[in-house]
Amino acid sequence: MVVMNPYDIFSSLVRDNSPVALVTIIEGPGVGALLVVTPQGVVAGTLGNAEIDRVVSRDAVGELEAGRTIVRHYGPHGESTPEDLNDTQTVRVFIESFSPPPLMWIFGAVDFTAALARVAKILGYHVTVCDAREIFATRRRFPMADEVRVTWPTPMFEERGMRLGPRDAVCILTHDPKFDVPAIQGALATKAGYIGVMGSRKTHAKRLERMAEVGITSAADLARVHSPIGLDLGGRTPEETAISIVGEIIATRTGRQASPLSSSDGAIH
Amino acid sequence: MRELFDDIDRWRTAGKRIALARVVNIQGSGPRGAGAAMAVNEDGEVIGSVSGGCVESAVVTEALAILAGEQPSRVVTFGYSDDDAFAVGLTCGGIIHLFIQPLEW
Numbered sequence: 098m099v100v101m102n103p104y105d106i107f108s109s110l111v112r113d114n115s116p117v118a119l120v121t122i123i124e125g126p127g128v129g130a131l132l133v134v135t136p137q138g139v140v141a142g143t144l145g146n147a148e149i150d151r152v153v154s155r156d157a158v159g160e161l162e163a164g165r166t167i168v169r170h171y172g173p174h175g176e177s178t179p180e181d182l183n184d185t186q187t188v189r190v191f192i193e194s195f196s197p198p199p200l201m202w203i204f205g206a207v208d209f210t211a212a213l214a215r216v217a218k219i220l221g222y223h224v225t226v227c228d229a230r231e232i233f234a235t236r237r238r239f240p241m242a243d244e245v246r247v248t249w250p251t252p253m254f255e256e257r258g259m260r261l262g263p264r265d266a267v268c269i270l271t272h273d274p275k276f277d278v279p280a281i282q283g284a285l286a287t288k289a290g291y292i293g294v295m296g297s298r299k300t301h302a303k304r305l306e307r308m309a310e311v312g313i314t315s316a317a318d319l320a321r322v323h324s325p326i327g328l329d330l331g332g333r334t335p336e337e338t339a340i341s342i343v344g345e346i347i348a349t350r351t352g353r354q355a356s357p358l359s360s361s362d363g364a365i366h
Numbered sequence: 367m368r369e370l371f372d373d374i375d376r377w378r379t380a381g382k383r384i385a386l387a388r389v390v391n392i393q394g395s396g397p398r399g400a401g402a403a404m405a406v407n408e409d410g411e412v413i414g415s416v417s418g419g420c421v422e423s424a425v426v427t428e429a430l431a432i433l434a435g436e437q438p439s440r441v442v443t444f445g446y447s448d449d450d451a452f453a454v455g456l457t458c459g460g461i462i463h464l465f466i467q468p469l470e471w
Contacts, residue, residue: 103471108371123390123465129439131394131471142471166400167389189441191390191465193401195368366395 103141107133110140114197114223117247118161120153125188126173134158149188150173157192164196164264198223199264203242204250204280206233207273207293212335213268214242216343227242229276252278254283263290266346268326270295278307285318291346293326299306301325328355374405374466374469383408384469385429389416390441394460405469408433416464420444421441425464427458432466 101109110133120132122144132150133141135159144150148281152175154168161216170187202219203210214224218241225244228234234247246253253298261267267284269292271277277294284292296304303322327341328348334340346354358365367388377384389402397418404414404422406429413424421444431437445461 104469110372112371112436121465122466123441129467168400189390193388213460364395 103131103133106141110135111195111285116161116197117158117195119190119193119195121193123168123191124191125186125257128190132157134161136161144188144190146174149173151175152177153190160192161194161196164194166190166191166193174195181277185254189358195263199266200225200261202227202253202261204228204267204269205295206230206235206238206245207268207270207272209335209338211239211241212339213270213342214239216336217266220343228271249331250280250283250347254280254286255337256288257365258283261287263288264350266291266293266313268293268295268327268342272300274304274307277304278313280313281308281313282311285321286289290322291349292321293323293342293345295326296324298325323349367400370403372407372412377405377407379467383433385433385466387425387429387442387464387466387467389417389462391463392460393463394445396460396462399414406433417462420422421462421464425466429466433468439465441465448458458461 105115107119116136118134118252119223120134121131122128124229127145130144131142132139132144132154134154136158136160139150139154144153149171153171169190169192171190172189192354198221201222202225203213204227206226208228216224217224224232224242225246226239227246227250228244229247229249231247234245236245239245267289269277269280272295281292281294304324323345327338328344330337330341332338332341344355375385385406387404389398390399390402390413400417403418404412404416404425406412406426410426410430415427424444426469428442432439441463443461443463
């Protein structure tokens, strides 16, 4: 059996998109020592003694679950309350969380889909393209996507909707009533942080009527659906549209207005 | 750090010694957050970045000193304005703390 070192274990977990925290002593006794921690606990390394490993790995699991990267302070044996740390040299520990990439599901295998999938990949999304039409939903047309599925929206959401969370995005680019309303229904039943639907103002107005027919009327649901999708950048091409969509996704996550920085004077980051 | 793995693997296979520099904390404005990483091999080849290009060359100097054993693994800070500070800083005025260590784990 080949014994893997901590770096190999850590890098293969990150490559497999498995959640992992890399914990490193950056100051104090044992500087440079590290732990590789998964949600199940320590999988490699040590900070020097069993007690500090136990305390720090417990905290690292919490930080990993929150997706946070942070510096924390401990005593040399994991003491973490201020009284315990009064007379002892402290250890500063850098906990770096590596979460799986956020998901983007794109419904509709159209030109806009290819451009959006490319831009989403640059931003680090795991991209799935879905369309019920076998001749359009092909790997050949969407080589940049991580996955291309021939499926209707409803079974896709029934099978995997529970995987979507606040970091994830659902973009519905079909323009097709048969497809877009079931996709909106499916997306609203998930915890997806962003739901956007493409269409002209006229399409949007008609779609609101069809959404009402299936019972999507609450203000909370309607507020979650970004329609027409994207920021008003005035772009036309699929690539320009893709930028306006991901711009809206970022602004939704950060709660910003997406106005020019030159027109405001608040903090940038 | 994910984006560094392919080059790091290639360097490790070639038997090169490597120093890893990671941003552990930013105070004030900074172009890259905690976790931004770069790596330097013993030949001075560089991958990744930790700021918008403001401190990278100073990080290379530090990383090579650590690989040569002239400095221990440690936290290096750029952007202080007092006398002990390094000459380089972030143009945006922030303070950046990096941990640099040999990748020997």
